[in-house]
Amino acid sequence: MNVLEFTFLVCIGSTLAGLLGSLTGLGGGVVLVPLLTIFFKVDLHYAIGASLVSVIATSSGAAAAYVKEGFSNIRIGMFLEIATTLGALLGAFLTAKVPTSAIAIIFGSVLLYSAYVSRRTRPRSLGDHPPDPMATRLQLNGSFPTSEGIRHYNVYNVPTGFGLMFGAGALSGLLGIGSGAVKVLAMDQAMRVPFKVSTTTSNFMIGVTAAASAGVYLSRGYIDPGLSMPVMLGVLAGSLVGTRLLVKTETKQLRLVFSIVIVLLGLQMIYQGIAGKI
Amino acid sequence: MKNSVAWTDQRFEELIANLLRAGVLLSATVVFLGAVLYLVRHGFEPADYRLFHGEPDQLKSPHAILAYAFHLRGRGLIQLGLLLLIATPVARVTFSVFGFARERDRMYVGFTLLVLIVLLYSLFGSSLIA
Numbered sequence: 001m002n003v004l005e006f007t008f009l010v011c012i013g014s015t016l017a018g019l020l021g022s023l024t025g026l027g028g029g030v031v032l033v034p035l036l037t038i039f040f041k042v043d044l045h046y047a048i049g050a051s052l053v054s055v056i057a058t059s060s061g062a063a064a065a066y067v068k069e070g071f072s073n074i075r076i077g078m079f080l081e082i083a084t085t086l087g088a089l090l091g092a093f094l095t096a097k098v099p100t101s102a103i104a105i106i107f108g109s110v111l112l113y114s115a116y117v118s119r120r121t122r123p124r125s126l127g128d129h130p131p132d133p134m135a136t137r138l139q140l141n142g143s144f145p146t147s148e149g150i151r152h153y154n155v156y157n158v159p160t161g162f163g164l165m166f167g168a169g170a171l172s173g174l175l176g177i178g179s180g181a182v183k184v185l186a187m188d189q190a191m192r193v194p195f196k197v198s199t200t201t202s203n204f205m206i207g208v209t210a211a212a213s214a215g216v217y218l219s220r221g222y223i224d225p226g227l228s229m230p231v232m233l234g235v236l237a238g239s240l241v242g243t244r245l246l247v248k249t250e251t252k253q254l255r256l257v258f259s260i261v262i263v264l265l266g267l268q269m270i271y272q273g274i275a276g277k278i
Numbered sequence: 279m280k281n282s283v284a285w286t287d288q289r290f291e292e293l294i295a296n297l298l299r300a301g302v303l304l305s306a307t308v309v310f311l312g313a314v315l316y317l318v319r320h321g322f323e324p325a326d327y328r329l330f331h332g333e334p335d336q337l338k339s340p341h342a343i344l345a346y347a348f349h350l351r352g353r354g355l356i357q358l359g360l361l362l363l364i365a366t367p368v369a370r371v372t373f374s375v376f377g378f379a380r381e382r383d384r385m386y387v388g389f390t391l392l393v394l395i396v397l398l399y400s401l402f403g404s405s406l407i408a
Contacts, residue, residue, distance in 0.1 A: 004317060006325035042327040053360050057306070060298040060366050074291065078374060078389055085396040092400070138385070207298075208393065211367040215400030218364070219339060221332030225356035226325070229313045232360065236306060 003226065010040060011230035018058065018238025023245060024258045025199070026118055027206075028235045029055045029177040030111060034265040037104075037278055042227065044100050044278055048176030049222030052210050054235035055178045059207035061236060062243060072200040073142045076155065076193065081205055083162045084169030084183070085212035091173025092213035096220060098174070104273030107175050111266030114181040115259040132156045135191075144197055153194050161191040173213035178206040290377045294370055301366030309359030316352025340401060368397045 001009075013035050014028070021028030029051045036047035066072055095103065135141055135155040143152040155161075164186035172179040180202050187198035217223050272278045336346040337357045344361075346354030371394045378386040 001325050002322050003325045004321035007313075007317060007321075040327070043330040045330045046327050053363060056363050056367060057302055060302045060363075060370075063295070063298050065295075070288070070291075072291075074374070075386060078386060078393065081371075081393045082389055082396075085393050085400075089396060089400055139383075207367040208371060208397070211364050212397055212400050214364040215397070215402070218361075218401075221338055223337075223357070223360060224327070224333060225312065225337065225353040225360065226316065226320075227327055228360055229309055229316070229356045232309060232363070233306060233313070236302070 006040070007226070007230045010036070010227070011234040013039070014054065014231045014234025015238040018054070018235035018240075019242045019245075020238075020254070020258050020261075021235075022058070022062070022239040022242030024118070024255045026114060026255075026258060026262070027055070027178050027180050028058060028239060030114055031262065031265060032231065032235070033107060033176060034111070034269050036227075036231075038265070038268055038272065044103060045095070045220075045222045046224050046227050048095065048103075049217045049224065050176075050228040050231040052172075052176035052214055052217060053223060053228045054232045055172075055176070055210045056207050056214065057232050057236045058239045059178060059203055059210065061240060063204045063207060065243065066200040066203055069200070071144050071196045072204045073140070073193070073197055074204075075138070076140050076142070076187070076191075076197075077201045077204045079138055079140065080162065080165045080186075081208050083165035084172070084205055084209040087166040087169025087171075088173035088209050088212035089169075089216065091170035091175075092216035092220075094170070094174050095217075095222075100278055101273045101276050103174065104269050104278040106171075108266040108269030108271075108273060110171060110175060110177070110179070110181075111262050111269060115262040115266065117181045117185065118255060118259050118262075129154065129156065132158065134158045140191075142197065144194070151194075153192075153197070155191050155193055157190045157192070161186045164190055169209050169212070172206075172209050173216070176213075176217075178210065180206060290380075294373060294377075297369060297373060298366060301362065301369060305359045305363035305366065307359070308362060309356050312347075312352050312355025312357075312359055314352075315350065316356060319352055364401065368394070368401065371397060 017028040017031045032051040033047045036042040037044055131141060131154045135158050140155040143150045168179045168182035183202040184198050187193040336342050340361060343357045347358035375387060375390045378390055
């Protein structure tokens with residue numbers, strides 16, 4: 001395959017990944033690395049580097065739209081970014097130390113987990129509890145606009161959320177993904193942030209988290225321009241189209257199909273990791 | 279007082295949204311220009327990413343990338359575009375420092391500075407121990 005053909009095919013694959021990722025809300029990065037390593041036989045480190053770059057592109061592109069809606073909580077985001085960026089730095093350093101086969105197995109497990117999270121029904125909010133003193137001190141409680149006016153919410157279990165976020169950052173740095181699934185889990189489940197707020201705030205944080213490992217990736221030589229170019233442009237185009245379509249499309253079926261694809265890719269990554277083929 | 283804080287918040291978030299959009303647009307444009315040069319010059323060479331070789335030094339640090347891109351090398355320009363993309367969240371965080379400072383929120387100025395230090399360390403300092 002020459003460079004022109006390779007660029008063309010990778011660009012098409014990345015556009016599809018970006019489109020499906022934004023339509024289903026699962027993110028495109030999560031299928032990019034398996035796509036590049038399994039189908040294009042790209043070395044895992046180059047694949048992770050290209051994927052991370054595309055994660056920054058989609059996060060920043062989508063955040064621009066989200067910020068205006070007034071759902072994201074900048075203070076929650078900024079406070080938790082301390083945890084995610086430190087985690088991302090650690091993860092990025094670990095990428096060079098952990099054997100490739102182990103990275104593939106961890107990657108596969110994260111894929112399976114993301115698919116599981118996307119299928120699970122969401123827990124109902126638990127009514128009003130007295131505000132958590134730590135959350136109050138950190139000014140994390142917030143409000144967002146609804147059709148019935150402004151709704152206030154309180155945030156709980158700050159240390160647990162912070163710890164989970166460190167883990168999410170480390171996974172992001174190790175695997176070159178946004179790890180939005182873990183971020184939303186930390187905010188939804190542990191800190192009990194309302195869904196709309198946690199999703200948009202998580203997206204807001206993904207770009208900053210990824211930027212923290214990108215510097216390390218760059219100096220390690222994981223970011224190859226020839227590979228990252230079609231991936232970044234493709235994912236960006238796909239996700240922009242996806243965001244436009246999102247309003248008009250019924251995504252339930254699509255989410256199911258995409259979850260199945262993710263499970264299959266996850267199993268394949270684990271298999272290849274165990275077999276030492278990656 | 280409450281209202282004026284909310285207003286600055288909202289306005290600030292809109293500024294940040296525009297900053298992010300501009301950053302992504304600029305970097306995608308530079309990457310695209312680099313792509314054209316790269317594909318014209320190297321399009322028919324074999325593509326092989328099976329083995330990891332790392333990148334040459336010209337493509338690994340911010341100042342080296344800048345120098346390489348100004349020689350109008352395709353790969354250098356693409357890498358410059360990617361660098362601009364990585365710089366976009368960094369610019370956002372820098373901007374937030376001023377936003378919190380304007381609200382006289384010392385605690386969050388501190389938090390944001392901490393995040394900024396981690397980001398700058400990754401971009402400029404990590405090559406020292408990598």
